[in-house]
Amino acid sequence: MPSNLFLHLPDGDADLSSVYESLQRLQAPPSYGVGDVFPEAGELAGLFFGDSGGDDTPAETSLLRTAAEQEFADTGYSPYSFLRDQPITYGGRETFDVQAIRRDFPILHQKVNGKDLIWFDNAATTQKPKQVIDAIRRYYESDNSNIHRAAHTLAARSTDGYEGAREKVRRFINAPSAEDVIFVRGTTEGINLVAQTYGRKFIQSGDEIILSTLDHHANIVPWQQLAKERGAKLLVIPVNDRGEVILEAYESLLSPRTKVVSFAQVNNTFGTVLPAKTMVAMARRYGARVLIDGAQSIPHTPVDVQELDADFFVFSGHKIYAPNGIGVVYGKKELLELIPPWQGGGNMIRDVTFEETTFSAPPHKFEAGTPNVADAIGLGAALDYVSRTGVRCIEKYEHYLTEYAREALGRVDGVRLVGNPRERVSVVSFIIQGMPVPEVGSLLDKEGIALRAGHHCAQPALRALGVEATVRPSFSFYNTTDEIDRLVEAVRRIAARG
Ligand code: C6P
Numbered sequence: 001m002p003s004n005l006f007l008h009l010p011d012g013d014a015d016l017s018s019v020y021e022s023l024q025r026l027q028a029p030p031s032y033g034v035g036d037v038f039p040e041a042g043e044l045a046g047l048f049f050g051d052s053g054g055d056d057t058p059a060e061t062s063l064l065r066t067a068a069e070q071e072f073a074d075t076g077y078s079p080y081s082f083l084r085d086q087p088i089t090y091g092g093r094e095t096f097d098v099q100a101i102r103r104d105f106p107i108l109h110q111k112v113n114g115k116d117l118i119w120f121d122n123a124a125t126t127q128k129p130k131q132v133i134d135a136i137r138r139y140y141e142s143d144n145s146n147i148h149r150a151a152h153t154l155a156a157r158s159t160d161g162y163e164g165a166r167e168k169v170r171r172f173i174n175a176p177s178a179e180d181v182i183f184v185r186g187t188t189e190g191i192n193l194v195a196q197t198y199g200r201k202f203i204q205s206g207d208e209i210i211l212s213t214l215d216h217h218a219n220i221v222p223w224q225q226l227a228k229e230r231g232a233k234l235l236v237i238p239v240n241d242r243g244e245v246i247l248e249a250y251e252s253l254l255s256p257r258t259k260v261v262s263f264a265q266v267n268n269t270f271g272t273v274l275p276a277k278t279m280v281a282m283a284r285r286y287g288a289r290v291l292i293d294g295a296q297s298i299p300h301t302p303v304d305v306q307e308l309d310a311d312f313f314v315f316s317g318h319k320i321y322a323p324n325g326i327g328v329v330y331g332k333k334e335l336l337e338l339i340p341p342w343q344g345g346g347n348m349i350r351d352v353t354f355e356e357t358t359f360s361a362p363p364h365k366f367e368a369g370t371p372n373v374a375d376a377i378g379l380g381a382a383l384d385y386v387s388r389t390g391v392r393c394i395e396k397y398e399h400y401l402t403e404y405a406r407e408a409l410g411r412v413d414g415v416r417l418v419g420n421p422r423e424r425v426s427v428v429s430f431i432i433q434g435m436p437v438p439e440v441g442s443l444l445d446k447e448g449i450a451l452r453a454g455h456h457c458a459q460p461a462l463r464a465l466g467v468e469a470t471v472r473p474s475f476s477f478y479n480t481t482d483e484i485d486r487l488v489e490a491v492r493r494i495a496a497r498g
Helices: 016-025 058-071 098-103 130-143 153-173 187-202 221-230 247-253 276-284 333-338 373-389 391-410 437-446 459-464 481-497
Strands: 005-009 037-039 045-048 078-081 181-184 208-212 233-237 258-264 289-293 312-316 327-331 349-352 357-359 415-417 430-432 452-454 470-472
Touching: 130 153, 130 373, 153 181, 153 327, 153 373, 181 187, 187 221, 187 258, 187 289, 187 312, 187 327, 208 221, 208 247, 221 233, 233 247, 247 276, 258 276, 276 289, 327 333, 373 391, 391 415, 391 481, 430 437, 430 481, 437 452, 437 470, 437 481
Parallel strands: 208 233, 208 258, 258 289, 289 312
Antiparallel strands: 005 045, 005 078, 037 045, 181 327, 312 327, 349 357, 415 430, 430 470, 452 470
């Protein structure tokens, strides 16, 4: 049973010291302590004071909630907990109500193969709330125009929408300036951009680039291509049997020859959360530049690029409830100014003659041609949606779902969980003894359950744990334990046949 209890603060400026004092006064069960304060972007702040991941009873959780409700009765702050998937109401207001969230996602409400659709393929892509769909429709119905160039009203509206979305991204990842945020098609394009600009300019023969065994192919192939072209060497951080990077081995790979370290903050096959901040600090000691692939971290954990201190942070919009075809490269200003443009064309120049071109300042220097305005606006709407829901709340709820699924799947005869990282999020990988992975995927599809069954574009990671493929349910905050129960039942039936 989950034990997480939160406090929704109605605005980000709440007097947190008085909240702390009130929490200290609570007659909480001994297993609870006051945790950290998590001011969220936008209107929500959250305060977590549960025993994360513990196995406290519902009675204990309910006791604490009642105490919290009394303590905060006059403040307007709303304590709530994740007790199964029941909506928790406080002061007549529902707080984290998964059913209300689900109503925002039209695609979830359909039958597939005669069964209610269960979308457990969130690591591949997330579904879109109507707020995002509406933002895109509104844009095409009333504002569509090319940007930055024309004097007319629609161009001004489109430009404002596009640049407004850039500011929303800046706020979401806490970049120092919107000028540090470049729009691209997605993570893959973002990593290629950095490899082809920073990499081509600064990587020399004999230099070393460090990657992790847990990386997606998108963070392997571009660096491999660059290394071949420049005569550089790729070194790979190994993993242990749990599917965690071995930090001592990473330390021993680092040297003055290390020019770039690039790794996924969250792995897409086992859900491993890497100690990104520590890994960046370790690379810094050797003067290496660091790229963090945030494709799987951005939807599940708060990201603060200044705290991480990475030189580049890239992610895809479609993994965080935004449309396909839009993504982000954050880069430190001094680097973006130093590195050459990637592609040439309109929208990125100051002046062009047939002899010479001078380029715009970042970020426009990296955005040649007509950009994907509508989907950038959709990304802004998605980040608004996630911020309103509360990144910390999402993280805690998804952690709960992941642990619930791991525990239940692990108890099914014939199921072997693959990977057991101690810090993990959203993903469970498993195989069923004697059953080919693709067949399990097809059988689950017949039950209306969509998930990925294969190598997940992370073959080295899977091979390091001795398998070629797994079945991979991956969770979002619109999923429920009832859906997980249905998956587990289906897996039980399949395993019994195999
Ligand atoms: N992983 C998955 O099912 P793009 O395709 O550019 O949006 O994202 C690529 C990518 C990069 N890094 C990581 C860690 C990823 O997980 C992904 C995409 C999907 O796991 C599709 S293969």
